[in-house]
Amino acid sequence: MSATPSPGSHPSRRLFLGMAATVPLAVTGTLTLGALPAHAADSAYVMGYFTESTTMLEANYGLHLAVSTDGLRWMPLNQNNPVVTPTAGAGGLRDPFIMRKQDGTFVVLATDLKGTDWNYNSQYIHVWDSADLRAFTGYRRLKLHDMVTHSWAPEAFWDAGRGQYGIIYSSVNSSGHNVIMVNYTTDFRTVTSPQVFFDPGYDIIDGDLAVGVNGVNYLYYKKDQTLVGARSTTLAPGSFTPFSTPVSHGGTEAPALVKSLISGTWYLWGDTYSPNGVFYAWQSNDLASGTWTALDQRLYTQPLNSKHCTIETITTGEYDNLVAKWGSPAWNRLKSYNYPGRYVRHADNVGRIDPYPFDPYPDSQWKLVPGLADSTGVSFQSVNYPTRYLRHYSYNLRLDENDGTSTFAADATFHKTAGLADSSWSSFRSHNFPTRYIRHTDYVLRIDPISTTTEKADATFYVGY
Known part of the structure; x- marks a missing residue:
């Protein structure tokens, strides 16, 4: 808008990035160094x-x-x-x-x-x-x-x-x-x-x-x-x-x-x-x-x-x-490594990555619960459809109702590893196809063997909020 623009959306006010627990209080808000009374750094x-x-x-x-x-x-x-x-x-x-x-x-x-x-x-x-x-x-x-x-x-x-x-x-x-x-x-x-x-x-x-x-x-x-x-x-x-x-x-x-x-x-x-x-x-x-x-x-x-x-x-x-x-969130979101403007979501029960923002936004919220087939792994429980989980079927990921079978539990269980493209991020290996990882291709999620640099990037995600 030009003549009557809307209020803005400031993401911060003079934020100071990085961690420095021993650094003295620097500029906060709009105050200059040393303007505040002494308190913990x-x-x-x-x-x-x-x-x-x-x-x-x-x-x-x-x-x-x-x-x-x-x-x-x-x-x-x-x-x-x-x-x-x-x-x-x-x-x-x-x-x-x-x-x-x-x-x-x-x-x-x-x-x-x-x-x-x-x-x-x-x-x-x-x-x-x-x-x-x-x-x-x-x-x-x-x-x-x-x-x-x-x-x-x-x-x-x-x-x-x-x-x-x-x-x-x-x-x-x-x-x-x-x-x-x-x-x-x-x-x-x-x-x-x-x-x-x-x-x-x-x-x-x-x-x-x-x-x-x-x-x-x-x-x-x-x-x-x-x-x-x-x-x-x-x-x-x-x-x-x-x-x-x-x-x-x-x-x-x-x-x-x-x-x-x-x-x-x-x-x-x-x-x-x-x-x-x-x-x-x-x-x-x-x-x-x-x-x-x-x-x-x-x-x-x-x-x-x-x-x-x-x-x-x-x-x-x-x-x-x-x-x-x-309290901290009871859910997570997963950001794509090589398309960091996109997040893992379900749409029409298909697992995919889409550009943020989108509605319904709860499609991108997941509870990372202990793996249904192995509690050392994780399963992705939908927040807005809590009886449904991400599982692979013919190697494609989709959101399905948990039918209580051992096959479903295995298909819906993954093991979190260091990110294949960046070890500070995460990748997810299939429980019952352990040579395959969750990755996106044409923005749709599936499990595939991973070898190339591009495939490693496709299979790397940031688990955040």
Whole structure:
């Protein structure tokens, strides 16, 4: 959309990739090094998001959470159900944002919008407080302006010079097009009058800030379905100047700048236009250059049906407490190694790999249960058809009802091995045809003997969520 673009789908807010349990707290949210009080070193990540799918089968406008130990591959919590949902305004949220505040607790902001009614104009955003993201208190809506327009994709940053937090968001002001606005606050309960933070003279949404990078502040945003950057040596409203080369993967929105914890690499994340949201990432060794190259899609896996994500660093203790509170998924998804945009699913009872996203999305959810013929192996139990399992028949994989026979049990049992193309991934050897492995050919799954490089890639999968 151009004249009235939709809220974006930020996959992160200055995420720092990699694991470094002994690394001191670096930049989190939009805070600069050392801005937070001392606490245990951040060594994991939490993501917030809402969900949509191609036919809106999985449209849920509450706050969802996922966690990660590497910032790339994510585990949804609470079975990918929301952990809190707004009760006022539109009764739903988009574009959540999580930030650790100066006192070490968290604040959650979100767009006041349920669904895709872009004509719904809310002057408010949703706000929660949270000590640990296991409970959410003080729910309120915060009014940002008196204009007859929206307040999309709110984010916050600490402006040390002002001693206040800035809240940036997309809104239409007197210019007649979307700009990035800012209000300042100390408590996320009252705010100053809105100001134009960035207006390049054309329609933009989805501002995302990285503050204090070698003395420069970077603001990325969506322009004409592409991701573009601006920069400034101050955080003053009106001080940012566009400078970067646009990047996109189809229609892309909601940029998010990310820095690795273990290298000098920067990542720029973007989300394809809703509801067909897929995260893509680019990388650069020099943020100041404004140029990016695509990141291998094998390296990252977003939570199922996630949209407009926010990512904040957390401690190992916080990670463990979140998993203990909300629980890990009772299912998995399998990503193809040589077609990493495709996932194992059943369709018309045929096993295959198809491009994510698709509906019905539960076709790609599997319970990896002890093998029906050998408990040291695994069987793939369908989540949406729990009496059915993937089994081979004439070497082709299909979804069949368990008839209780020893033949079915053997056909539906596989042994997980190190990935034939990549040992950090997985391959699955047939129980009763042990020279054959699950592989895809023309996107359809079957069991075959494996020898060539291509066949090894066809037979390699990532077991995730």
